[in-house]
Amino acid sequence: MDRLPAVAVSACLAGERCTYKASSNLIEGYGELAVLCRPVLVCPEVMGGLATPRDPAEIQGNKVVSCRGTDVTCEYERGAAEALRLAQEAGCAFALLKENSPSCGCGHVYDGTFSHTLVEGDGITARAFKREGIATFGESQIDALIEAIHAERL
Template sequence: MNILVSACLLGACCKYSGGNNRCSALLDALRAGGHTAVPVCPEIYGGLPTPRPPAERQGDRVVTQAGTDVTAQYRKGAEEALAMAELNGCRAAILKANSPSCGCGTIYDGSFSHRKVPGDGVAAQVLKAAGIAVYTEENFQELLPGEAQQQ
């Protein structure tokens, strides 16, 4: 199965800080099940650099800590991620939890105080609206239960 996966979870240094969020358990589960990861970084697809200022959702907008509105870049990146999912036949995605782009179920509240609230990142929202099941590194076992248990 082809699965759209946040590139930072695969070890790509595309996180806002320039680092990554490599998730060994996820990599092991993907390998164990013979799945193909289709790496995406909606922020980069939207034209944002790495590293870049941290950003959070504030309602329908995405803003940096300095107050710069980056909503257009996040929307463009979300549409590009959806195009990659469709091009590769991905019916599921595993994205970075809590991210203003990739978070699914919870995101940071927009105050840059590390508080989480219910909600989805821009890309997760677009993917879900298109019928793609979205998971995070925190709950990918729901998608890959057998593979995750083989670890």
């Protein structure tokens, strides 16, 4: 059997308790994905030096700011760089990322007002992955990711 493809996965989607609330976002279908690939678990926020739990943060212009007004851009950028390094080192062509996150959100993120309003855009890590050619999928797109993995293996 040929080697399973590596896929970068937001650690919270795999059941790690690393969200800002110190909970997980384990998704249905992760088990199926995990047997089709070699998951490379990443939590850019933690990898960037932020604690768990931590204050929620949102993108405001070119910065990432916590709900208390603390600029955490450096931590998000550091975590994105580390997550990208690990993904590239493992040879990831795909990533499954936590939707709406200021780090991992792909397609939509919160608007920076802490009003639960979504706008089009990508989180810091999703941007880095896309810039380097890693195809990103949000958790609601797990079936499309599984199809893409099957298609690549043909």
